[in-house]
Amino acid sequence: MGTRALPILTQNPIPPARTAQPSASAPAGGGLTEPMGFFTDTTVCIGCKACEVACKEWNQLPARGDGGANLQMSGQSYDNTLRLSGDTWRHVKFIEQFPQPYEGRWLMMSDVCKHCVQAPCLEVCPTGAIIRTEFDTVVIQSDTCNGCRDCISACPFGVIDLNHVSGTAQKCTLCYDRISVGLEPACSKACPTDSIQFGPIAELRQRAADRVVQLREQGEKGAYLYGADPQGPLGGLNAFFLLVDEPEVYGLPREPKMPTRNLFRGSLWSTIGAIAMAVIGAVTLRARRMQDVTRTNSHEGE
Amino acid sequence: MYPRDMMQSDCVVIMGSNMAECHPVAFRWPLRARVNGAKLIHVDPRFTRTSANCDIHAPIRAGSDIAFLGGLINHVLSSDRWNADPFFQSFVSTYTNASTIVSPEFKDTEDLDGVFSGLEQHAEDPDWPFGGLTGEYDPASWQYAGTAVQTTGQQTAYTARAGQTKQNQGPQTATPKHGAAPGIPMDAGTTAAPAKWDLLVRSLLKPTPRTDPSMQDPHCVLQILKRHFARYTPELVEQVTGCPRTKFLTVAETVLKNSGADRTTSFAYAVAWTQHTDGVQMISCCALLQLLLGNMGRPGGGIMALRGHAAIQGSTDVPTLYHSIHGYMSAPSALKKHDTLHDYIATETVPTGYWANLPKFLVSYLKSMYGDAARPENDWGYDWHPKIFGDFSHMAMMAAMAEGKVKGMLCIGQNPATSLNGSAQRAAMRKLDWLVVKDNWLTETAMQWKNAPEIDDGSVKVEDIKTEIFFFPATQIGEYEGSYTNTQRMLQWHFKAADPPGDCRTDTWFYYQLGQRLKAKYANSTLKRDEGWKHLVWDYEPDFTSGEAPNATGEADALKLLREINGFQTADPTKQLSGFGELKDDGSTTCASWIYCGVFPAWSNNLSARREPDPPETPGAELHWGWAWPANRRVMYNRASADPAGKPWSERKRWIWWDRAVQNPPDPTTGKAQPPGRWVGYDVPDFALTKAPTARAKPGGIGLDAHTGAEPFIMKPDGKGWLFVPSGLVDGPLPVHYEPAESPVHNQLYKQQSSPMFKWWARGKSYNLIAPVGDPRYPCVITTYRLTEHYLSGAMSRWLPYLAELQPELFIEIGRDLAQERGIANLDFVTITSPRHKIRARALVTNRIGAMTIGGKKVHHVGMPWHWGWQGLSVGDVANDLTSWVGDPNVSIHEGKAFVCNVEKA
Amino acid sequence: MQPNLPSTFFTEAPHFRWLIILYFFVGGISGGALLLAGLVRLFGRPEDRPFVRLASYLALVGAVISAVLLIVDLGVPLRFWHMVVQNNTGRLMFKGWSPMSVGVWGLLAFSVFALLAALGALAEHDPSPWRPFRFLVEAPIAAVVAIGGIITGLFLAGYTGVLLAVTNRPIWADSSWLGLVFLLSAISTSVAALLLLARWRRVEGPGTVAWLLGFDRIALVLELLAIIIFLVSLGGAIRALLNGWGVLLILGVIVLGILIPLLIHRGRALHSVALSATLVLIGGFLLRMVVLLSSEGIRVVGAQVIR
């Protein structure tokens, strides 16, 4: 069940902001095994949604609507899920690009938590519910989360949301319960085309790079990797993607950032403002005392 | 071919199927081929999830496939490459009937403006007036010059004169629909037909057809083809299909470029080629093209028939088909000369080619039916076997039901209330006295008496329905063990994973119990017609030698069933047969389905349960994974993967070849030494193992002796691939583009609008009206199809939360310009009207479908999935209320894929 | 095809709705109140004492309401303490870089000082059962309490804006000035609240009111400046306000909540204080409402961002 407790791997989550390297973000307790994750090759996604269903099956997530009944179609191509949420941890996006009839292309992409190497959600979580596992993945401990929802606003990809059954924030666990016993995650296991590939990040990055070259040679000039660069935003994504159009087209941010980028300046301005107001207050009050002595009467008339 | 083999294709044309959505797991193979540089092409009225993963999408109007394929054929025949490349020349001249001379009486559609010689009126049989044929052919004039292609002519003459439907003709068995090709025992070079029926079979021999190796004779097949397809120019293709000429030409060039000695192209189709009034001709048109391109019997070549329902392949092998018995033998029929066993064999046996062994198959089959009671003196119980006397296909039965001619129905694993021409079928079923539904859910069929649309709208009163409906809860596949035949003719054994809930019973339990009870009822009958029941062997009691303990008492033993299908020595059932080479026609072997013979050679050795993949990166056919009939062969007619001399056509496309070095054991039957040399390769050779490429045909020989060592198509009387089909198809020896029964335009090729003999049941009945050509009330062409998210009538998906939420509502896909014309916005409710019915659905406005210019006329193409009904979590109107009872004259499939309608804002 | 949207637009809304808006409003007021209480106690005159007491009570009541609002807003309210103590290790839970974590501790500290201030205030009454707490209003303790109040008050008034800035949501995270805006608005609203309360409780020493008005004027002017800087700093993300919310911000917050009150102040007519104060309060509330809800409305649906 999604609300399964996970072993504590860290007393106080080390803010990934200060740990560029996965290893550095290793849990203080247990040692870090090889970083694991997903390479999602959207060019071989057939939009079958097997991943979405497999995820719900394995994690026993509720169907939307009342048990799947009385739902309306979205009218947005074949996408009736529309977003990742507390009860949908995998979501297949459908992007129709047809300027005129029959002329165009239909992009499909299976979206999921990116398991950021520097995870904004983990960074802000005030209860320590979000942890980094020995696989360098990011997991929410549902028994710790109290539903404050700070992480929801912190995730640059809109991955997290409240699960209305548990009242806690939930998202992909990268099948922690499966991979920790040597099983492949349910979604990638179900993927019939290997659009979702699970494995050690280093290996996946190599495979992905080769695939990009191959696609370019075959004429798909737009092919590139999103989130594969450890020097890139958030120290790289442990679930990265091969895309053939601008990130925004897939509903992905061009430059995902750490929330703390605003922490220093935001606090600075406020502090300055605070001191200023305190001083102004003090000064004006003192000034008034001075006045009193001299001009008490002149005020009487008013 | 089989799905995994598509990985070896250099080009894959998916036409008549939405492979990625309907066969997602199989689609991984063409996709893998594409990743490695192969070209994928999708020819479809819609841009689907398959198109999204192809290099080229060519939009065509539903029902215009033969025009498109004809265009490809014309392009190939008139291309320099095809005429110059020695590969094509040698493949076509040696492996096909291109050089065979056809009877001068034959008149082509060219001569008769759209029909072939031999067209006649069709008279319905008064006893069973539900054949539905609108006309019929006497194929006498289609034969090879000077020689009727064995058995068929004689048979046709018989039924033609009798004026009865040819639905049940031998030809279907002579050239099985599903490409059935029995194998040859690994240990026997040739198989002479055995003594008992030898003389009879020999007496059937006809002179061998004349050929013109230069293929110049005006009456030779190639010349006829050239004339026949000359009309199919790119311009005409564009006019008829609506596919832009340039798109068509890119497809043509890509296919031609990727065919030859070291490249192969494959085609994949499913029901968008079958569900037409000329569906079988669409498929044979593709076969014709693939033969011309030398893409048959070779790795990565061929035609992938993507079967539908899980194990639907099995249901035609061990048939639920009314017109055939096990292994694609014709069902004994009152309409053919089948009066005695002798007559049956004389009518059905093709003396040349492997079908010459039919007597062995049939006698072994009769032994499986009647056991010890089947003896030579009673013709192995042949007379006890039921005979058909008309068209008992699905819609024929429904039409009869509507006339009150059918009293009861067992509906097991089907949901006819929505899955075919719904409202008409529900009306028909309301005429039944009793209806048994055995299903996992309370389907629309089970609940039609309570809340069908016609009951909700008050037009039918519940109290007026006299039908008594019984519901039996069924187990699911994971709740029992058994075998399962998939789209590559592969049997895979599945084991029981969970106990069935409550009173759910397997279907075998139901049949086994029903059989026992019926036998008891007939036990004391003195009527002759009940003899069969009295002698029927019916023992599947588990003896716990099988793996799984039975679910419920009275459960049949799945392994015993498999053993009966596989066959055994009559004298000792524990001696199971290891291949159909062992079959005898003297009653010493018992075998229900000769094509499955060999899957279960010993009780301890169930080959369908094997799960051993080939080592990675080794060329091979995964021969140790499950078991594929015939003889575990994966690519049929694979002798064609080597050149006439037995060498691989090319290194890249090596599959089966002749190794002259291999020493052979002495002939087991005669005991005399055999010369060295053997067919070897990655697959089980589909040829007499030790028959040299240079072997000559034995004069007056029967069976395979009648073929040379360079004639790969061993099921054919002449061992050749048929470009021109002298027998086997009731609607013509060559494919012709005809318009669907309902079309907005006139046929632009010939005066003949639609197939001259398509089936139209319940003609003139109010519930089965057909719109006249170009009827302004129904301007749109509509097609129906599936979604990945749902399964068929939806009983297996609309009840499941995780699937229902993915496609929660019925919709119709319409193009942006139609939406503008009709003021329809995305998600608006619209009404869809056909001459039969009117339904409601949401509009999904998209440019993935749109208007086409057909014969200079703008035609809007729309389409909708048909998964919905009123039961389950996600409910919606029944798309099949719109469709009609018209179908293909060969196989009686309804034309669900192309008809006309109107779409208006609701 | 998406226009080249700011990256913050591709995130999910945290459902910070009415309870949070209310908390930001009330928290701001009580924070400001304790600040004023402290300032006036330290630098005011004896006649201001009733006002100081009033402000202290307001601060305490505000702190309690704030805590309740925050807890009720949680997905699992009974786990509120997880923010202070790690449920599964028993260790203290503090993240210096997470405004929410710091905020919780800040609110805690604030509540302590608000309580002390209030107790002191109660003890000042004569006679009063709270006499034992008299020491709280006697030097040097009084000074400590006051200074603590000033610091924590300012913190409470200001951190909420920083909390929003330290996310990835549109508008909030597209500028680092929100903290200052909230701080100043907290002060102006607390002054306004106190003016009204004072009038109601009849504790308005004329001098106090005059000073408050003056202080308020400064706060309002600075707030106006801060809001302008904030809007400019939004850059491309401003598009999230090119709608009803933007209009509400200008008419409701700036015109109604700042400019008109400033005008009223010019004619220093005391009777109009009530009106201007009310407007300032409304403006302050609208400010928080606009900032939260305008951002809340933006989310990714399918592959498109919708508002």
Ligand SMILES: Nc1nc2c(c(=O)[nH]1)N[C@H]1C(S)=C(S)[C@@H](COP(=O)(O)OP(=O)(O)OC[C@H]3O[C@@H](n4cnc5c(=O)[nH]c(N)nc54)[C@H](O)[C@@H]3O)O[C@H]1N2
């Ligand atoms: N998810 C899922 N998979 C299934 C099934 C299911 O219900 N759901 N059903 C199973 C069964 S029983 C079957 S038979 C198979 C069917 O497999 P398919 O035949 O592939 O499925 P369909 O969706 O019926 O039709 C395929 C495509 O044919 C196109 N089409 C319609 N008319 C024409 C035409 O005249 N010419 C051409 N070239 N294309 C046309 C439609 O636009 C559609 O995209 O799928 C099997 N697999």
Ligand SMILES: Nc1nc2c(c(=O)[nH]1)N[C@H]1C(S)=C(S)[C@@H](COP(=O)(O)OP(=O)(O)OC[C@H]3O[C@@H](n4cnc5c(=O)[nH]c(N)nc54)[C@H](O)[C@@H]3O)O[C@H]1N2
């Ligand atoms: N318009 C239009 N109509 C079509 C088609 C089309 O493309 N267009 N496609 C046609 C095709 S190809 C097909 S195959 C038919 C399919 O039409 P049907 O076969 O009538 O439809 P299904 O939903 O497959 O019905 C199968 C039923 O069997 C039940 N079932 C599943 N497993 C078992 C079991 O183990 N035992 C028993 N007893 N029941 C079981 C399911 O719950 C379901 O109710 O529809 C045809 N109808």
Ligand code: SF4
């Ligand atoms: S994608 Fe979002 S939820 Fe997943 S780790 Fe990164 S920030 Fe956290």
Ligand code: SF4
């Ligand atoms: S909602 Fe739960 S996981 Fe998210 S930040 Fe709050 S406590 Fe942490």
Ligand code: SF4
């Ligand atoms: S890894 Fe597991 S939890 Fe994550 S999306 Fe896949 S199936 Fe769901």
Ligand code: SF4
């Ligand atoms: S399972 Fe694989 S192919 Fe299917 S939608 Fe998910 S990612 Fe795409």
Ligand code: SF4
């Ligand atoms: S449903 Fe079964 S048969 Fe159909 S694609 Fe999936 S695995 Fe294959």
Ligand SMILES: [Mo]
């Ligand atoms: Mo089917």
